[in-house]
Structures are given as structure tokens and as C-alpha cells.
Amino acid sequence: MYLFPHAAPDVPNGPMGAAEGQGRIVGATTVLFHQGDRAEDLYEVVSGVFRATRVFQDGRRQVVAFAYPGDVIGFGHGDLYRFDCDALTPAKVQITARGQIGDAIRNRPEFGERLLAMAAGEVASMHDLSVLLCRKSALERIAGFLISLATRTGKLANDQRVSLPMCRADIADHLGLTIETVSRNLTKLKLRGIIDLPGRGSFVIRDLDRLQDQVECEQVH
Amino acid sequence: MYLFPHAAPDVPNGPMGAAEGQGRIVGATTVLFHQGDRAEDLYEVVSGVFRATRVFQDGRRQVVAFAYPGDVIGFGHGDLYRFDCDALTPAKVQITARGQIGDAIRNRPEFGERLLAMAAGEVASMHDLSVLLCRKSALERIAGFLISLATRTGKLANDQRVSLPMCRADIADHLGLTIETVSRNLTKLKLRGIIDLPGRGSFVIRDLDRLQDQVECEQVH
């Protein structure tokens, strides 16, 4: 679909190349598209954070992913977008019409390779999400989530303030938990001195080793 | 990674095209590759069913996916495979060296487009998995799993016998449940007359409508 973590570093001109697309500045809460809209564009996040949400008939919600700079949104849909996407912060996106992609691949095959590599990264990140969702304890999921946020913002170290632009409900719907459980376990991590919660929109890792110990479900090999 | 459901119908020569690769027949329990092996090949499932498994330090296991004919395995890894993959049944696979992919894209850009479409399908199926894992009740997950199996084998109808080549432990590790819970809920569906369990390796949908009612978490729109 859309999330290509860490594509940015080696993609100075953006994954689409500098030629395509136009930068667009959007405010917080701006909706890029709705579930069911015709899927006409790809969006590369230049700055800010976006949220991809699926809503179900019974009111349940799943936050499929959060998109950070370097991630690409809009890939992996059919004719219609499969989820809502809106901005959690003021943001900037680079837009590429999907219709141009076929042409672009034909004209510059290396572009196709790059897209493919991004798709592979996307698949890998969905794997990680499914592992997170399979982890039994709420504490493990939350610790894993915090680590993934810190990693993606390049702040996986002690005493760095990491922005937490999504609300508890978003975290809960992302991890398959309730807001109460998220809150309780964040508090638990804080009481243990592992993290700090200096206010609404951020957290600080105080003891990275112990935070990683919570996520003991690391892969063998 | 690897799962491109329903790619087969419109891909008569296999996703790699008839030219590449060689068919290979393997027996049940054959291991295609291990987690950590150098990721050198793509495998297209021609017949049979494969299982992709991640194992964690603490012994927990996740069955990331089951691969059916038309699905492709080995995509979306970095240098190393990210999971084990073995056959659940006697099977046949079509092998393409990953090293040839770059060349193939450069020479035949439409090949790149096709791979990209497959990757998109793969991402979509991982979305579905994450929805399945987020669904609250065990019954919903199992009902959803049964429906997805029936769909992928083209037997989504009443009174059709659907093969169930994976054991309870595989299902449990795929859905984030325990074997006992899987067993109990299969029994529950059977007692309600929704499915039949005519023996080890298969099930029969007796009341498709009610089975789908169990999975009421359908998407809006």
C-alpha cells in the first residue's frame, strides 16, 4: 500500500524522482483521500505525519499505518483507495499521478526497480506490524510501537524527546488494544522509569535497554 | 514479501513469464529456504500449499502466511530471507533468480509493471491479515480465516469440501491464538451447524451466510 520506511536517506530527490509531482503543503487534519475514492495518485510524505485508517461497519477502526517522511502512500490499492488518509500534523507531500507510473516505468526502468524496492520495504513493514499484533502482551506491543516510532524518527537513544503526534485512540486502534490499556501501560513504563511522558504529544526514552527488554520477541537470527 | 493472491487468473504463463525459471517438484515438508539464508530466488507456487514461518527467541512462532498456487514467495526480503518456508503438501514451484530481476525489468519494462502489481496485491493481503489480527474475537478470526481459505481455493459455497492442509498449531500461530482456542471455536461453528469437520484435513461450509455473519467486521464501502 503505502509505507516505505527509510526510503528517504538514499532517495534525495524523493522516490518518484525530482521531475514528477508537485509539492503540496497541507495543514493538520487535512484529508488526502477517503476509503472508496478513486485511487489516482501516489503521495510521498516530505514532512509531517499521516494516518491511514480503515473503518468497519460495526464502528471498529483500524489504523493500518502511520506514514513518516520518506514513506509513500497510495501504493497497493486497486482502483479505489482501501482506507482513509489524513494528516496528523502540518505536512508536505509530493504527488505523482498513478497513471504516469506505467509510462515512467517504460521510459526509465530503473524507476520501476526503485518502486519495487519500495514495495518490498512496505511489505516488510507490514510483516513487522503483524508481528506486533501477534505479540501477546499489551506491554510488548506498546514497547515495540514506541521503539518503532523512535527508530523512524532517528531518535532511538536515551533522553531524546520523540514526538507522539497520534492520540491514544490511534495507538489503540493500531495495536488492537483499547485506549485504557494503552494509557495504563504507558503509565506502567513511566512508573518503572523506562520512559517519560512530558506532556501530550511526546515521550522520552529513559532506559532504552529495558525498553527493548520488554520486546523480547526478537527474531532468531 | 511473497503472497500475491489471485495473481494467477490473468497470468497464464506465471508471473515471471514462461521464459524464466524451471519447474521443480517438491514433497510435503520440503523446506524452500530458512530464515537467514541468502535470499537468491523467487518462487512461484504452481501447485500445493506452502507455509511461511517466523520463529522468535522466546520460542513464539508466527505463521506469516500460507501460499497457494499463483502466490509468489521470496519477494520483499532484503539480502536474507526473513522467514522459513516449507511445503505443507506435495507441491510444484517455478523458480526465478532474484539477480535476473533487475535485468528483466530493464529489458522488458512490462515485467516490472507486473511485479509491481503483484507487490501491490501482496501489500493488500498483508492489510487483510492485520485486520484479521485486530479483530477482537477468536471466532471472528477463525471464521475469517476459513472464508479466506475457501475464497483462495475457489470454493466459497455451501457443501464444498475445502482442504485444510495446515494443522491447528499453524492456524493458531497465524491468527495469534492457541490451539485450544482454535479447536474450541471450530467445534462451536460445527455445533451451530455452520461448518462440518469431516476429518483431519478439510472442512465444509454448511451455512455460508451465517459464517459470513460471524465476520461482521466488513469494511464500510
Added chain:
DNA sequence: CGCTCATTTGATTGTGGTCAAGTGACGTGG
């Protein structure tokens, strides 16, 4: 200040996990 909304905290319930025993299918060897 007082409203609203997000978050936290508390009390209770319920689903699914855990531990344990029992059943059934299948294969082998006496």
C-alpha cells in the same frame, strides 16, 4: 472561569490462555 475533549484511574467482567486429562486416528510390530 467554565466548557470540552483527551487522558488517566478505578472496579468489575469476560474472553482467551494455561495446565491437564481424555479421545480419536493412524501406524507398527507382536
Added chain:
DNA sequence: CCACGTCACTTGACCACAATCAAATGAGCG
């Protein structure tokens, strides 16, 4: 052919963790 062993699965009893219901606290803003 049947006894036995093994393995997968089922069933049962109990318990823990997270969901639910409910109330309190805190932050942001008019």
C-alpha cells in the same frame, strides 16, 4: 488382527489479562 505407541486434536477446570463500564483528572481554549 489386535495391542500398543504416537501424535493431533478435543474437552475441561481454572486463572490472568485486557475489555468494559464508570468516574475523576488534566489540558486547551473560548
